[in-house]
Amino acid sequence: MSTRTASLAVASALATAVTALAAPLATAGGMSMSGSMMMKQREHTMAELHTGKFVRCFGVALAGHNDCYAGPGTTCAGTASRNYQGNAFKLVPTGTCTAITTPYVTIVHGHGSLSKITEAGR
Amino acid sequence: MSPWADLQERFAGALRCPERPPPVGCNGPDGLPDVKRFDVYRNNVLAGLIDALAQSYPVVRRLLGAECFEETARRFVAGHLPRSPVLLEYGQEFAAFLDRFEPLAALAYLPDVARIERAWLEAYHAADAPPLNPGALARIPAERAADVCLTLHPSVRLVRSRCAALTIWRLNVTDGPVTGPEPIALDASAQDALLARPEAEVDVIALAPGAAEFIAALASGRTLGDATECARNAHEPFDLTEHLTALLGGGWITSAHLKRRRTRGP
Amino acid sequence: MPVPHTESRRCRPDAVPPRAGVGLKAAHYGAVLEARPDIGFFEVHAENYMGAGGPPHRYLTAIRKDYPLSLHGVGLSIGSDGPLDGAHLRRVAALVRRYEPGLFSEHLAWSSHGGTFFNDLLPVPYTACTLQRVCEHLDQVQESLGRQILLENPSTYVAFATSTYHEPDFLAEVARRSGCALLLDVNNVHVACANQQWDPHRYLALFPLEHVRQIHLAGFATDVDEHRRPLLIDAHDREIAEEVWALYDHVLARLGAVPTLIEWDQNVPQWAALAAQAERAERALRAAAPSQERRRVALG
Numbered sequence: 001m002s003t004r005t006a007s008l009a010v011a012s013a014l015a016t017a018v019t020a021l022a023a024p025l026a027t028a029g030g031m032s033m034s035g036s037m038m039m040k041q042r043e044h045t046m047a048e049l050h051t052g053k054f055v056r057c058f059g060v061a062l063a064g065h066n067d068c069y070a071g072p073g074t075t076c077a078g079t080a081s082r083n084y085q086g087n088a089f090k091l092v093p094t095g096t097c098t099a100i101t102t103p104y105v106t107i108v109h110g111h112g113s114l115s116k117i118t119e120a121g122r
Numbered sequence: 123m124s125p126w127a128d129l130q131e132r133f134a135g136a137l138r139c140p141e142r143p144p145p146v147g148c149n150g151p152d153g154l155p156d157v158k159r160f161d162v163y164r165n166n167v168l169a170g171l172i173d174a175l176a177q178s179y180p181v182v183r184r185l186l187g188a189e190c191f192e193e194t195a196r197r198f199v200a201g202h203l204p205r206s207p208v209l210l211e212y213g214q215e216f217a218a219f220l221d222r223f224e225p226l227a228a229l230a231y232l233p234d235v236a237r238i239e240r241a242w243l244e245a246y247h248a249a250d251a252p253p254l255n256p257g258a259l260a261r262i263p264a265e266r267a268a269d270v271c272l273t274l275h276p277s278v279r280l281v282r283s284r285c286a287a288l289t290i291w292r293l294n295v296t297d298g299p300v301t302g303p304e305p306i307a308l309d310a311s312a313q314d315a316l317l318a319r320p321e322a323e324v325d326v327i328a329l330a331p332g333a334a335e336f337i338a339a340l341a342s343g344r345t346l347g348d349a350t351e352c353a354r355n356a357h358e359p360f361d362l363t364e365h366l367t368a369l370l371g372g373g374w375i376t377s378a379h380l381k382r383r384r385t386r387g388p
Numbered sequence: 389m390p391v392p393h394t395e396s397r398r399c400r401p402d403a404v405p406p407r408a409g410v411g412l413k414a415a416h417y418g419a420v421l422e423a424r425p426d427i428g429f430f431e432v433h434a435e436n437y438m439g440a441g442g443p444p445h446r447y448l449t450a451i452r453k454d455y456p457l458s459l460h461g462v463g464l465s466i467g468s469d470g471p472l473d474g475a476h477l478r479r480v481a482a483l484v485r486r487y488e489p490g491l492f493s494e495h496l497a498w499s500s501h502g503g504t505f506f507n508d509l510l511p512v513p514y515t516a517c518t519l520q521r522v523c524e525h526l527d528q529v530q531e532s533l534g535r536q537i538l539l540e541n542p543s544t545y546v547a548f549a550t551s552t553y554h555e556p557d558f559l560a561e562v563a564r565r566s567g568c569a570l571l572l573d574v575n576n577v578h579v580a581c582a583n584q585q586w587d588p589h590r591y592l593a594l595f596p597l598e599h600v601r602q603i604h605l606a607g608f609a610t611d612v613d614e615h616r617r618p619l620l621i622d623a624h625d626r627e628i629a630e631e632v633w634a635l636y637d638h639v640l641a642r643l644g645a646v647p648t649l650i651e652w653d654q655n656v657p658q659w660a661a662l663a664a665q666a667e668r669a670e671r672a673l674r675a676a677a678p679s680q681e682r683r684r685v686a687l688g
Binding site (some may be wrong): 006007008009010011012013014016017018020021022054055056058059060062063064065066067069070071090091092093094095096097100112 | 160165166167168170173174177179184185186187188189190191193194198206207210212218225226229231232246256257259260262264265267268270290291294319321322323324346347350351362363366367370371
């Protein structure tokens with residue numbers, strides 16, 4: 001494509017986009033339908049937190065990172081609360097990654113692949 | 123060095139190294155040393171920073187399970203104490219740490235999931251800025267359209283992954299069961315994600331091929347013409363109209379200006 | 389008022405009233421905006437609002453429009469020997485300008501050393517040397533913020549052999565020299581006195597109550613030290629203990645009503661449980677005589 005042809009293609013794309021966005025239907029919800037190719041999936045994150053009526057205006061209420069407290073379980077190995085001074089915990093994943101097999105991502109119900117992953121994650 | 127400077131140095135040193143004894147002169151009420159009392163501070167530092175990481179990386183935590191996450195975080199914290207009191211910035215190196223973290227090397231997607239979570243948090247806390255009214259671009263003469271430079275919203279972040287990190291993130295960002303689409307071949311499922319918060323909510327968008335190159339070029343100040351070329355070099359066909367519509371319609375562009383044409387040299 | 393207003397001008401620069409307030413947690417943003425509960429004031433940790441923009445500022449701006457605000461810093465490291473972090477002080481100053489809080493408080497503690505932030509309120513020995521350093525740092529903070537700040541008494545787990553001042557005497561001297569006010573954390577009094585084997589009533593008898601502009605109340609956890617002696621942890625994760633309520637009544641009887649904050653930072657409960665704690669403090673405040681200090685509470 002020549003520089004001039006390319007430049008005209010850009011101009012045409014820009015004009016089409018601007019026109020599309022000026023049409024009230026296309027901009028409903030602030031999102032053009034024609035953006036669908038780019039947005040194969042447009043997800044609102046942390047959907048479980050989206051029950052609050054203020055989320056749309058204010059966003060997800062995320063707890064602050066700086067808290068003012070002393071972590072419990074500080075002194076005795078015998079306490080039920082957390083103590084990070086003891087021996088290292090084993091690094092065996094027990095979360096949802098055990099339901100995802102590698103090298104292929106397979107989503108399974110239950111713990112069908114648990115043993116395999118525990119081995120892989122060791 | 124003043125006595126307090128010296129003692130503070132020794133106190134800080136003992137906080138960093140659990141194997142060191144507490145600093146001399148740091149005692150129980152009877153004036154005698156008491157390791158467990160000093161351990162309160164050691165534990166507070168660790169517990170607070172592990173909590174801060176758990177706050178920033180809830181999906182990594184869900185993938186690993188609480189105990190495995192805490193141990194991973196504990197090892198990260200040991201080598202990465204914060205440099206700033208603003209803890210929402212803490213843990214920027216966590217994804218890079220996971221890249222090199224041998225015990226979890228089998229979870230190849232984990233570092234990229236962490237990158238998505240970091241990008242999400244950065245988008246969440248980024249500066250607010252009003253979007254550009256697309257109508258402003260209508261005045262640009264057609265022959266200059268390729269010279270337009272678009273400024274992305276301050277919250278825009280790109281995450282490029284060679285595996286299906288975005289799919290895995292999406293399946294784990296809610297508390298529901300991990301169920302999903304057809305099995306995805308990890309190696310054959312590179313995913314690019316755009317994260318941005320033009321208004322209150324963080325948008326997370328899976329990008330079509332070429333889009334990441336296009337947006338990265340715009341972010342680095344390249345013109346629309348150059349950015350389009352970058353996208354087409356990466357992937358043909360690339361639908362410029364759809365991408366411009368999405369960027370402008372999504373509120374991810376805050377301003378536009380024309381790049382000055384270079385004057386010809388002698 | 390005529391327009392235009394800047395964003396911060398829309399906030400009323402209210403004094404924090406001598407009522408019960410609550411530490412504002414993200415989990416309660418929705419409940420507060422929806423129900424607009426009758427709470428004397430809210431307090432937030434300054435460092436949680438140091439992002440450039442986004443939802444935290446949207447929520448706080450909305451809540452600040454309807455409530456007085458107290459800003460509580462946890463990262464200035466006033467007890468450090470080394471110089472204050474200038475960039476952090478500027479962030480604090482910008483936040484104070486933006487939200488015009490009725491009170492700004494920090495801790496008699498350190499948290500940063502040699503460029504590392506330890507994310508805990510670490511203890512300071514009480515000596516002539518540290519007294520001077522703390523006062524220099526307070527001068528710098530008060531000058532930067534253009535206002536008097538409050539300094540909070542700490543919870544401590546160790547004692548320094550080099551200390552030459554008793555904690556309440558040290559705080560009295562800090563307030564006298566620097567002109568700062570004090571935040572009396574009654575839970576910290578209980579925790580520190582239990583851990584240091586001090587008598588809390590004697591501690592309070594020595595405490596310079598005339599400088600106190602705010603009170604904090606919180607819950608603590610119980611543990612034991614190496615010698616099986618009780619060791620209380622300032623956990624902020626549960627209801628306020630009866631012993632602490634008793635000390636609070638004792639303080640109010642001497643001091644009159646002062647703004648009182650319920651702190652609950654871990655295992656944050658439903659709003660109703662937090663509000664019930666504030667209600668109990670509010671009843672104690674109503675029973676107390678109006679404080680002579682009340683009129684002297686700075687406008688911000």
